[in-house]
Amino acid sequence: MDTTITIKNLTKRFGQVVAVDNVSLTIEPGAFLTLLGPSGCGKTTLLRCVAGLEDPERGEICIGDKLVFSYAKGIALPPGQRDLGLVFQNYALWPHMTVYKNMTFALEIQKLPKAEIEKRVQASLAEVHMEGYEDRYPREMSGGQQQRIALARMLAYRPKLFLMDEPLSNLDARLRMDMRAEIKRLHRVAGATTIYVTHDQVEALTMSSNIAVMKEGVLQQVDTPDAVYHYPANLFVADFIGNPKINLLEGVADGYGSVNLGKFRLAVDTHSAPPKVVVAVRPEDISISTQPDPEAVEFTAYSVLPSGADSTIVARLEDIEITVKEAGTSKIKMDDKIWLKFDPPTLNLYDQVSGNLIVPRN
Amino acid sequence: MTVPAVVQQPLSLHTLATFRRFIRWLTSAQVALALIMLVLMFYMIIIPLYRMVETTVTWQAHDLTRVPDAVVGELTIFHYVRMLTGVFGRIYMYTPLQHSMTVAIGATLLSLLIGGSLAWLVVRTDMPGRKLVNQLAVIPYIMPSWTLAQAWLVLFKNRLSGGTPGVFEFLVGHSPPNWLSYGPVPIIICAALHYYTFFFLFVSAALMSIDSNLEEAGELMGASRWRILRKITFPLVLPAILSGFIMTFSKVMGTFGGPNILGTPVRYYVVATMIRGSMGVGDKADSFVLAIVLILFSVITISLNQRLIGTRKSYETIGGRGFVAQVSKLGKKKYALRTAVIIFQILVIVLPLGLLILSTVMLRDGNYSFSNLSLQHWIGARNTIYNHGEPGVLRNPKIYKTAWNSIRLSLWTAFFTALLGVLLGYAIVKGRGTRLSKLVEQLAYIPYVIPGIAFGAVYIAMFIKPLGPIPALYGTFALLVVVSVAKHIPYSSRSGVSAMMQVGRELEEAGQIAGANVWQRFRCLIFPLTSAGFVAGFLLTFITTMRELSLIILLVTPQTQVLASQTMFYIENGDGQMANVVILILISIVALANFIIGRFRGGSLKQGLGM
Numbered sequence: 001m002d003t004t005i006t007i008k009n010l011t012k013r014f015g016q017v018v019a020v021d022n023v024s025l026t027i028e029p030g031a032f033l034t035l036l037g038p039s040g041c042g043k044t045t046l047l048r049c050v051a052g053l054e055d056p057e058r059g060e061i062c063i064g065d066k067l068v069f070s071y072a073k074g075i076a077l078p079p080g081q082r083d084l085g086l087v088f089q090n091y092a093l094w095p096h097m098t099v100y101k102n103m104t105f106a107l108e109i110q111k112l113p114k115a116e117i118e119k120r121v122q123a124s125l126a127e128v129h130m131e132g133y134e135d136r137y138p139r140e141m142s143g144g145q146q147q148r149i150a151l152a153r154m155l156a157y158r159p160k161l162f163l164m165d166e167p168l169s170n171l172d173a174r175l176r177m178d179m180r181a182e183i184k185r186l187h188r189v190a191g192a193t194t195i196y197v198t199h200d201q202v203e204a205l206t207m208s209s210n211i212a213v214m215k216e217g218v219l220q221q222v223d224t225p226d227a228v229y230h231y232p233a234n235l236f237v238a239d240f241i242g243n244p245k246i247n248l249l250e251g252v253a254d255g256y257g258s259v260n261l262g263k264f265r266l267a268v269d270t271h272s273a274p275p276k277v278v279v280a281v282r283p284e285d286i287s288i289s290t291q292p293d294p295e296a297v298e299f300t301a302y303s304v305l306p307s308g309a310d311s312t313i314v315a316r317l318e319d320i321e322i323t324v325k326e327a328g329t330s331k332i333k334m335d336d337k338i339w340l341k342f343d344p345p346t347l348n349l350y351d352q353v354s355g356n357l358i359v360p361r362n
Numbered sequence: 363m364t365v366p367a368v369v370q371q372p373l374s375l376h377t378l379a380t381f382r383r384f385i386r387w388l389t390s391a392q393v394a395l396a397l398i399m400l401v402l403m404f405y406m407i408i409i410p411l412y413r414m415v416e417t418t419v420t421w422q423a424h425d426l427t428r429v430p431d432a433v434v435g436e437l438t439i440f441h442y443v444r445m446l447t448g449v450f451g452r453i454y455m456y457t458p459l460q461h462s463m464t465v466a467i468g469a470t471l472l473s474l475l476i477g478g479s480l481a482w483l484v485v486r487t488d489m490p491g492r493k494l495v496n497q498l499a500v501i502p503y504i505m506p507s508w509t510l511a512q513a514w515l516v517l518f519k520n521r522l523s524g525g526t527p528g529v530f531e532f533l534v535g536h537s538p539p540n541w542l543s544y545g546p547v548p549i550i551i552c553a554a555l556h557y558y559t560f561f562f563l564f565v566s567a568a569l570m571s572i573d574s575n576l577e578e579a580g581e582l583m584g585a586s587r588w589r590i591l592r593k594i595t596f597p598l599v600l601p602a603i604l605s606g607f608i609m610t611f612s613k614v615m616g617t618f619g620g621p622n623i624l625g626t627p628v629r630y631y632v633v634a635t636m637i638r639g640s641m642g643v644g645d646k647a648d649s650f651v652l653a654i655v656l657i658l659f660s661v662i663t664i665s666l667n668q669r670l671i672g673t674r675k676s677y678e679t680i681g682g683r684g685f686v687a688q689v690s691k692l693g694k695k696k697y698a699l700r701t702a703v704i705i706f707q708i709l710v711i712v713l714p715l716g717l718l719i720l721s722t723v724m725l726r727d728g729n730y731s732f733s734n735l736s737l738q739h740w741i742g743a744r745n746t747i748y749n750h751g752e753p754g755v756l757r758n759p760k761i762y763k764t765a766w767n768s769i770r771l772s773l774w775t776a777f778f779t780a781l782l783g784v785l786l787g788y789a790i791v792k793g794r795g796t797r798l799s800k801l802v803e804q805l806a807y808i809p810y811v812i813p814g815i816a817f818g819a820v821y822i823a824m825f826i827k828p829l830g831p832i833p834a835l836y837g838t839f840a841l842l843v844v845v846s847v848a849k850h851i852p853y854s855s856r857s858g859v860s861a862m863m864q865v866g867r868e869l870e871e872a873g874q875i876a877g878a879n880v881w882q883r884f885r886c887l888i889f890p891l892t893s894a895g896f897v898a899g900f901l902l903t904f905i906t907t908m909r910e911l912s913l914i915i916l917l918v919t920p921q922t923q924v925l926a927s928q929t930m931f932y933i934e935n936g937d938g939q940m941a942n943v944v945i946l947i948l949i950s951i952v953a954l955a956n957f958i959i960g961r962f963r964g965g966s967l968k969q970g971l972g973m
Contacts, residue, residue, distance in 0.1 A: 015795070053871050055386075073375070074382030080877025092868035096890045105886070106876030157876070 002029045003064045003160040003193045005050070010059035012045055019045040020056065021217035027195065027210070032187050034196045034204040037214035038240070043197045044165055046214070050195060051086050051163055052079035063161055080109075084161035085154030089169060091146045093138040099125075099149050100134040103156045124155040127186060144175045151186065162187070162194040168203065180207055201241050205229060213237045230282075231348065235355040238280050238348070244312050244323045247286075249279045250352060259349070263317050264297045268347050276352035283325035285346035288313060289339045290332060296339035301332050315340060391880045392792035396802050399782075399789050403805045405832065406848040410824035411808075417823050418442065418650045425647070445651040454636060454648065455655065462632040462656075465549050465621065466614040472554035473610050474603065477561025483703060485569040487690045491700045496566075498707040503559035504956055505714075505949050506909035506926060508619025510552040512933070512942055513714030515623065516721045518543045519728075522627065526728025529717065544628040552620050555710050557613055561606040568602035569595075587690075608667045612660045616813020618912040623933060634815045634912065641819070641916055650823065653816040661811045715949070718942045727939060739939045750935065755943040761928070765947065767839070768908060768924040775846040776903040779854045780896045782847065787858025788888065792867070803855065810852035814912030821845045822916055837919045845917060846907050854899065861895035862888075901959045905952050925951075 005027035012020040019042040027033045035043035048054040050061055052068065055076060061069040063084065068077045079086075093102050100121060107117045125131050128148040138146055147167060154162060167183070168176045184207050187194050198204055204211050205225045213220040213228065213236075221233035232238035238246050251261040253270040259279055266279055289296060299315035299322065306312075311330035315322045315338055322340060332338060349358045387393055418441050421432040425440065432438070445455050480499055484492045502510070519528030520537040522544065531537050541547055572595065581590060621632045631639065633656045640649040692699060721727065725736035725748075736742070742754035755761050786806055793799030809817060821844070825835035835841040869891065873883045889896070911926040918927045925948045932941035 051875065053874065070379075071383075072379055074379030074386075076383075076386055078877075079871075079874045080879075084875070086872070086875045088868045088872060090866075090868060092866075092872040094869060094872070094887060094891075105873070105878070109877045109882060 004029050004062075005161065005193060005195070006060070006062040007046075007050070008060040010046070010049060010056050010061065012042075012049055012054055012056040018217050020049060022058070023214075023217075023219050025212060025219065025222060027193055029193055030191050032184075032194045032196065032207060032209045034198060034208040034211045035214060036198060036201060036204040036211050036240075037220075039199055040216075041214040042217040043199075043214050045217075047086075047163055047165055047195055047197050050161075051084060052077060052082050082161070083159050084163055085157045085159035086163040087150050087154050087165065087167045089166045091138075091150040091167075091170075093146055093150060093153070095138050097137075098134065099130075099136050099138075099141075099152075102138070102149065103153050106153075106157050120156045120158070124152040127155055127189070128152045128182070143170055144179070147171060147179060148182075151183070155186070155190065160192060162190070162192050162196075164194065164196045166198055167196075169198070169200070176203075183207065201243070205241070213240065215240075231357065232280070233357050235278060235280070235350050238350070242282060244283050244325060247281050247283065247322050248350075249281070249320065249322070251277055251279055253277050253349075261320065263320055266342055266347060267344050268349055269344075270349065273349055273358045274351050274353065277358065278350040278352050278355075280348040280350060281322075281342060281346060283312065283323045284310075285343060286322065286324045287341045287343070288315075288324050288326055288332070289341065290336060291339065293339045293341060296341040299338050299340050301334055301336045301338050304330055304332055304334050306330055313338070391883070392789050393798065395785055396789035396793055396798045399786055399802050400798075400805065402782075403802070403851065405829075406844065406851070407805060407808050409829065410820040414650050414653065414820050414823040418647050418654060422647050424644055441647040441651050445648055454640065455652065458631045458633045458636040458652075459655065459659075461546065461621075461625070461630060462615055462634070462659075464546055465553065465632060466611050468546065468550035469553035469557060469614045470607060470610045472550060473558040474561050474606065476554060477558035477563075477606065478565050478603070480558070480703070481562050481566035481569060483699070485566045487692050487696070489692055489696050489700050489703070491704065495700075495703055495707065498704075498711065499562050500559050501707075501711050502556050504905065504952055505556075506619070506911065506929075506945060506952075507553070507556045507617060508623055508911065508929070509718070509945055509949065510555055510710075510714050511548070511620040511623040512929075512938070512945060513717040514548050514552055515543075515938070516717040516942075518548065526726075528728070529720070529730070532728075532730045540628065544624055545630045546625075548624045549620050549630075549632075552624065553614050553617065556620075557610045560609040560613075561603070564602040564606040564609075565599055568599045572598050604667050604670055608664050611663055612811070612813060615656060615660055615663075616815050616817075616912055618815050618915055619930065622930065634813070637815055637819055638915060641822070646822065649819060653819040656816045657812050660813050660816075664811050715946075718946055721939055722943045722946065724939070739943050749932075749937045749940050752937070752940065755940060755947065760923075761944065761947075764923045764925055764928045764944075765951075767922060768926070768948070769951070771839070771842050771846065771924055772904045772907040774843045775850065775907040776900045778843065778847045779850040779903045780900040782851065783854030783858035783899055784861065784889065784892050784896060785858070786851070786855040787860075787862035787892075790855065790859050791862035792870075803859075806851050806855035808852075809849050812849075814849070814910070815915065817849050818845060818913050818916040821848075836917075837922070839922045841917055842914055842922055842924070845913060846910065849910075849913055850903055850906075854903075857895060857899050858892075861892040864895075865891045898959065901955055905955050905959075908952050908955070909948060 005025075007023060007025040010020055010023045011018065021042070023046060035046060037043050045054060049056050049069070050063075056069065056071060058071050059069070060067065060071070063082055066077075066083070067073075067075060068082045069075060094105070097105065103121050103124065104117050107120060112120075121134070122131070125133065128151050130145065130148050130152060133141070133145070133149065138149070141149065147170075150167070164183070168179050171179060180203060196207065208225055210222060211225055211228045212222040215236050221228055221237050223231075223233075228237065229241055232241060232246075235248065239248065249261050251259040251266075252275055253273040254260050255270060257270055258265045258267050259270060259277055261279070268279060270277070292298070297317065299317045301313055302316040302321070303314040304311060305314070306329045308329070310328065311326050313324045313326060313330060313332055315324055324340060350356060351358055388397075419437055419439065421429075421434050421436050421438050421440065423434050425432050426434070429440065432440070444450050480495065483489050484496045484499070489495075515528065517529050518538050519526070520531065520540065520543040521527070522540060527537070528543075585593070616634060618634045618638065621630075622635050622638070625632060626635055633652055637649045637652045637656070640652065722739050723735050723737065724730070725734050725738050738745070738748055738754055740754045741756050742748065743757065744751060744753040752758060752760075786802065790799050790803050793802075812820065821841065822836070825832070825841055828834045835844065865888065870883055870887055873887045878886065909926055911930065914924065915927055915930060918924060923931070925944055929941040929944045929948070932938065932944065
């Protein structure tokens with residue numbers, strides 16, 4: 001499979017609202033790219049533009065070497081000629097057709113030989129572990145089973161490009177976990193380039209090879225999950241990703257390789273930083289201790305929230321509040337004195353005005 | 363050497379791209395369909411309306427007898443002056459208008475009283491037998507609207523016309539007074555007993571959808587039962603009442619049968635009968651002026667009503683969700699009340715039918731002896747003494763042809779209406795938010811505000827002469843189909859929209875992804891997915907077309923006669939008993955179709971109401 005997806009300067013408006021704002025994006029062959037963002041950020045619209053279900057106002061889209069959309073040239077191939085499959089959020093299985101008919105509808109339109117159709121149906125059902133369900137109607141299956149059939153229907157097309165629009169959002173938490181693993185496996189087996197839309201950051205982080213974070217129609221950052229998590233390009237991405245939320249501390253860079261947060265200083269490389277900055281630090285990157293430590297800052301445990309595998313501690317120092325994550329069940333009790341120690345390489349520095357990351361690392 | 367050729371190149375590329383984009387827009391399913399629908403509705407609604415107005419403001423050949431120096435075709439306000447001022451204005455316009463208003467307001471208020479109380483009893487009380495009452499309540503609407511008027515005459519006829527005594531006179535011994543036999547009182551009662559169904563269905567749906575928590579909240583705060591009814595329940599039901607008001611009022615304004623049977627014999631004319639009257643003497647322009655006034659009245663009433671409710675579509679928003687309603691305890695009165703309600707319903711359904719049957723088995727009208735019983739009007743041979751020499755209905759080839767016309771008309775109308783519903787629904791729903799979709803939706807709404815008889819008048823103006831690719835349709839069977847389909851457009855588009863909304867856009871988009879073209883998507887996805895609504899819409903339209911009279915009375919010819927109009931011609935010919943046989947046959951066909959509807963899930967009478 002060698003299908004590169006190239007999106008150039010794509011813009012889509014609905015009346016006054018700019019749903020997709022001048023988006024340019026290249027997706028490598030075989031990548032699993034997730035479009036991630038809050039609801040209304042334009043991620044679904046971008047996916048629908050690629051699918052050919054929306055007509056953008058500007059830009060170009062190439063799937064492989066095929067130009068499927070170009071505003072300037074007036075080209076827009078219908079969805080059926082773009083060699084892609086789409087799994088809808090509500091599955092969109094045709095309720096008046098059996099599983100078999102649902103899966104063969106497209107294949108019959110392509111006028112494939114009977115034997116080939118049969119082979120593909122069986123293979124696709126096997127891939128989603130739904131053998132023997134050919135004669136069921138969608139309403140006779142559970143949500144999870146319908147979800148698998150929707151995937152199988154797409155697999156049976158054998159498209160070069162998989163599109164998935166929040167396919168797991170209608171499933172319960174347990175099933176969602178199982179399906180994440182299944183979809184990731186399917187992607188590996190089929191190897192097709194995949195664009196996956198979700199507002200769930202855990203889904204994005206766990207499944208993708210690349211994440212594109214969107215906000216109000218604009219791409220914020222396109223990177224590997226690791227980079228998006230550890231080096232968010234701006235405060236929006238930093239704040240959107242991670243649970244518990246990242247700590248954002250406003251301070252002043254004083255030019256001595258440290259940031260003054262009022263009550264204490266943090267050693268950060270402030271080379272090329274403006275005076276007003278924000279220090280961002282993930283809760284799990286802070287070490288916590290009940291013993292005084294000269295290199296640590298003294299806080300009070302405002303609240304302790306153990307959840308089995310780890311515990312979240314909300315620490316306070318007057319008006320500064322910091323969330324810390326500690327592995328295991330914490331020994332700390334509420335109102336205990338605690339010492340927080342920051343690790344300079346884990347600190348990211350942002351410009352308070354523009355919100356952008358300063359001193360990007362590699 | 364002024365402009366380098368290189369500049370020309372991107373310019374033509376740009377034009378080509380714009381052209382491609384335009385073609386793509388034009389050939390996208392919803393745009394193409396919306397444009398086709400626009401053209402269709404333009405032909406079926408806008409042009410006829412325009413032609414009608416045009417006729418009223420130009421000199422007609424007919425006018426030469428009154429104004430010899432008129433130039434046919436020139437602009438004039440002659441018809442308006444003639445119909446709106448002086449003695450003519452009084453006779454042709456103001457008196458009938460006053461009568462129409464009296465009848466419409468009277469019938470609407472009486473309908474509200476009957477329909478509203480029945481709805482409350484059925485939905486909100488513990489009265490026994492509520493289910494039966496609920497089922498019986500819609501039956502009067504299934505029967506043709508003028509059935510009750512005919513039955514009324516059998517009962518309350520006096521010696522004023524026809525000279526034979528009615529059943530009342532036979533039983534009581536003296537002739538009923540004129541006000542009881544003819545005129546506004548019987549017209550109002552008969553119309554109300556037919557049209558109360560609107561109020562019944564709207565109000566009961568509204569009562570069902572009210573969350574009784576709202577009322578309980580009032581009760582908890584210590585409000586009395588009556589106060590809750592007045593302050594909480596009534597305001598919540600008000601939109602339903604107003605919707606019922608427009609439906610009933612505009613229907614009664616445009617109705618022809620009842621006023622013609624009960625009003626015309628005593629020269630109590632309403633606008634609807636006056637339109638037919640002046641059309642009958644060839645004064646097209648005059649009757650068009652009347653029709654325009656009727657349309658304006660209807661438009662004003664409806665827009666006033668919408669102003670009050672706030673939105674055009676409020677009548678669609680009622681109903682649907684059922685809450686566990688709190689039920690009022692009627693106490694000991696409940697059995698007495700049930701008996702009274704059931705007796706009322708039997709009086710409204712069984713008594714009229716009984717009277718009609720009685721009248722058809724009497725050889726001579728008004729002779730109530732056993733020896734007078736006969737099946738002459740049903741199966742009798744041709745006899746010059748009876749019915750102007752026509753044989754009994756079941757032996758009468760003319761009636762068979764008429765019945766076939768009725769069935770044919772209803773089938774074609776039902777088919778095209780249901781088909782148009784799906785297509786309109788698609789064009790409107792898929793294009794939601796675009797100006798084109800809004801335009802289609804608004805155009806589709808127009809026939810709703812045009813009373814039945816006026817709509818028929820509009821069509822006379824249109825199809826007398828050929829127009830573009832459309833031949834002169836006057837006097838053809840096709841014209842009846844076209845007018846019936848056109849009148850149904852508001853209802854078909856409404857049900858088409860709700861059917862498409864239920865299908866949802868993803869199911870069709872999944873088809874697009876699968877590579878299906880427009881035709882494959884319609885054939886394999888959209889039609890099958892909307893088929894339940896299609897069948898229900900088909901059968902409901904069949905029924906409403908079957909018993910439609912006001913719409914087609916101006917357009918039928920001896921060749922295209924249908925059962926509904928045939929009854930009216932028999933009545934006007936003095937062969938009331940023959941008419942009653944035909945009415946009974948008509949009711950049987952409609953009842954059969956209604957029975958079939960009951961077998962189909964998803965088909966409710968409410969959807970078909972007002973068609």
